[in-house]
Amino acid sequence: MYNKVTAEDRSALQGIVGEGNLFWGDAINPDYAHDELGGIEHMPEVLVRVRTTEEVSKVMKLAYERCIPVTVRGSGTGLVGAAVPVEGGILLETTKMNRILSLDKERLTVTVQPGVLLMELAAFAEENDFLYPPDPGEKSATIGGNISTNAGGMRAVKYGVTRDYVRSLTVVMPNGEILTLGATVAKNSSGYSLKDLVIGSEGTLCVICEAVLKLVPLPKVSVSLLVPFPDMKSAIESVPKIICSKVIPTAIEYMSRDTILFSEAYLGKKFPDTKNDAYILLTFDGNSDAQVEQDMNTVADLCLSIGALDAYIVDTEERKKAVWSARGAFLEAIKSSTTEMDECDVVVPVNKVDEFIKFTHTLAEELQVRIPSFGHAGDGNLHVYICRDELDDASWKSILETSFDRMYQKAEELGGLVSGEHGIGYAKKEYLKKQYGQTPIALMQGIKSVFDPKNILNPGKICY
């Protein structure tokens, strides 16, 4: 169905992207065959590093005419194999499109290229007294990748997810046509929202080449609370009660002592408190000390009244760094604690978080496998990891299949969905099909075929 990349194609691509930006054969680092966790590996035939929208357009035009598959890749920090070129072809890397193009202080927007890293954007916004609220744990992900998965992160409880901050996108269609979707306006009822179709489409519809993102004024005060509980049950059960208190924290994360200890070992740095079995980590922000303190006190008093052992105040840069750097390293820390692992990134209604976590504990006991977890308790998005440890191939495969089946089934039963923020990519597409059924998947395939009639953009992902 697809054509292989020929010497002639390589020469044409070289002409487009210039010296030093085209690689093939052994010159391609094997890391380009996989992402962080997708469990799928496949090398591209060529790797091209693009620098401009025009270059992307020319590459796509060539690929379209020649019917060569193209997979877009940012930093490669994905977890579901979305950036793996499963059909070979061209791997189009956007990390060199990494300029912050402009800051519009009147419209509160920033215009960026897709290869800008989340941490670079966050720092830039802060330097200018703004906040870019989406805050996924992986700070070295590109903003293009964040938009492609509709990444959420830790501030979603109060601020929402990436989708809520994308005003407009400049994209290149599979045939090379350059389009701008959306506009720098606050309201938009102008037909189907094509921009919103692209957000979360994991590189299957078009190539994101520029994004206008909404910023908010930087809150002047931010304080976190680390609340220890005697066990995970009481920690998790506190979350719906916190939400009922009508204080809206910026973040509500849960973590177990085990996960914190993995993080200590991974980072080589002690966490401020590891005496207790379970913790809830909350953040409050606002523009005055008094307001933030009042919110913090309300929640701290509530937690103490329902069994928390204390509430530790995380109020300075140093303290925030000690606590949040450990939180940011949880995924890598769990990964380094086992021989192999796979992840379940389900999202359930916030008042069902405790039920789902309790279910994973029962499942771990029943299957005799380690299932550590952490996640965004405040928005229902949980990161649950099945650890292989010393299991042999056959047992691992069977346990993985059983645990994923059971967890997705449980999530569905609770009114949840397959992925909260990591996407479907290659690894989770069967679970998506199972949950959504025929018609929604057919609708997705229809949308895909309108955008990409030759199915050359990131084939084999999401709904195929």
Next chain:
Amino acid sequence: MKILVCVKQVPGSNNVEVDPVTGVLKRNGIQSKINPYDLYSIETALSLVETYGGSVESITMGPSQAGAVIKETVCMGATHGTVLSDRKFAGADVLATAYTLSQGIQKCGTYDLILCGKQTTDGDTAQVGAEVAEYLGIPNVSNVLSVDDVRDGRVFVTAGLDDKNVKLSVAMPCLLSVDSDINTPRLPSYRIKKSLGEDAVRFLSFADFDDQDATHYGLTGSATQVERIFPPEKNDQKHTISGDPAHQAEELFGLLRGKKLI
């Protein structure tokens, strides 16, 4: 074992601006916090008490608002603390600050161990600890990396020198300035904060001290005077290393070696 920890209230942000005309730090509207280096000495003190028994108190010199940092030490586990506050103490350099602290410490009680942080984030002199010890006539060890044991009236420590570490045994009472990053300081407890009583912080002023010669304190008691404060020049210079991984590694190694970082 009775331990006293010296702490200081400093600006809450590292980006404090300097007024170009007056040369004074613009503190208005800037939040304050406990000197981050002092957190390591508080943690050291609290850990020692957990192991060997005893109590931890804290002391600071500053305006009345500095009571906030004393409360913070109590929220971390100290029993109570003292603020040395008087207009006569204003404008003190390291020498006058150390003298004031030594006078205050003598009014607070007797201690087996006095702990200080390595330095402060706003003064950066790293001299106050040693000078307090001098005024109190007790031994002092700087750059303490760990307190290894306490027995027979002595404290056993490991201290860092430029290119080696030394193990020392010091007779108590003594003063130790602990290095940064030697532990992970515990967090202040909301539960304790809620129950803080009036007795958590006490204030001492010039009138409480034995030495009633006002010229020994504040600006007049200072051996040095600040002529000008200005922010250091920012260096935004970036150096990008490119090429194949082997070349990049070689170039990076050369750069680090050239700067004597490795």
